[in-house]
Amino acid sequence: METLTEKLETLLWSPRADSLPPALNMLVRLLRFIYAVLRDALTSTLTLRAMGLVYVTILSIVPLIALSFSVLKGFGWHESELKPFLEIFLEPLGPRGTELTDMVMGFVDNIRGGVLAGIGLVMLFYTTISMIKKVEDSFNYIWRVERSRSFARRFSEYLSVILVGPVIMVTAMALLATISSNAYVAEVTNFAPIGATLVLIGKLIPYLLVSFGFTLVYWFIPNTQVNFSAAMVGGFSGGVLWATTGMFFTQFVAQSTRNADIYAGFAIVVIALIWLYVSWLILLVGAQVAFYFEHREYLRLGYQRINIGNKLREKIALGTMTMTAKAFRNSGQPTTIESIANSVGLPGILVQPVANRLQMAGLVQLTSNNRILPGRDPGQIALRDIIQAVRDAQNADIFPPGRWPAEVTEVADELDVAMDEALADRSLYDLLDEKPASS
Secondary structure, three states, rough: HHHHHHHHHHOOOOOOHHHHHHHHHHHHHHHHHHHHHHHHHHHHHHHHHHHHHHHHHHHHHHHHHHHHHHHHHHHHHHHHHOHHHHHHHOOHHHHHHHHHHHHHHHHHHHHHOOOOHHHHHHHHHHHHHHHHHHHHHHHHHHOOOOOOOOHHHHHHHHHHHHHHHHHHHHHHHHHHHHOOOOOOHHHHHEEEEEEHHHOOOOOOOHHHHHHHHHHHHHOOOOOOOOHEEEEEEEHHHHHHHHHHHHHHHHHHHOOOHHHHHHHHHHHHHHHHHHHHHHHHHHHHHHHHHHHHOHHHHHHOOOOOOOOOOOOHHHHHHHHHHHHHHHHHHOOOOOEEHHHHHHHOOOOHHHHHHHHHHHHOOEEEEOOOOEEEEEOOHHOOHHHHHHHHHHHHOOOOOOOOOOOOOOOHHHHHHHHHHHHHHOOOEHHHHHHHHHHOOOO
């Protein structure tokens, strides 16, 4: 498998591809994109994360729907307004989907009638927020983000999604229903060509809403700034893939009578679990498309671990500190790991570990949304401290520095003395104010 992927990557990323005619060059870029998405779906942990999300969904789906229904009831809507969304999601299961919808609705009614008060309400919020937290962890993995939201941000932002999301969905459905029932629209529908077009649009609207929902999830859930156009591309890709897979899955369910005989009453549960897994995997693949659309520099890299030398690591440390101090002095605003990586043409996966070392040394502060600020006055940060932050051992390191022969220690001390003499007492601001001898 590794040999095959190496040959494909060598072929797709051959330097000769850049000299091809524009049409062929665009085709090669598209093939690179498709290859990267398929490679990650087959070789990374996306499938395992989809399985984990299935387990979390089983525990959280009933409390989530019960909480959404309670919110809608406060706005004067009944649960029948939100039930169609569950039916749309389970539509590929055919008649089994309707049966499973009624079953879930029965569980929801029991929860809302007996538990939705006091400690039960707290447990509903906790279960629902935990589910979204698992989704965020998966998206952060795709977007190469190592930090999750803080607890305060998690609670407030997740809660806003839980409370506002159902209202937006039901409002959209109500507006569509109002438009379709309008007398003028009904009269126009009687005209054959327009009527056929409107019927087609009506069938496509549920899938467009799914694509729009995917887009909002990709744009909001990752703990980093996601370009909305990238989220739209990922949302549309995920929506189309979900609709196409749903049609094939419907055929699979219709022809799986033998499985129904084997599993008897459990057939509906088995089929629902398979569809739930496929849906989560599609959502994660769509997120992968959105990420690669925004960060094309990762197409060949994927999730491979990169080993870099100390020379590049020290350059990254100096560059990160320099750009952080410059942004702080010019505007007082923090910069981000992504902007630093993009400005020097490196993947963020190389800058992030160095930034973590600088934070452990107290030279920078990393916020929960991956922004970076000086840890103290840049005029008091010596260049020698920056280099030592990535060279010396930190408290977070597992292994001690080791016991080395005297001659090895002597050479290491000579290197430290030479570095101190070269950097003298220059601070970070001194470096910014110096004029480089050469470009």
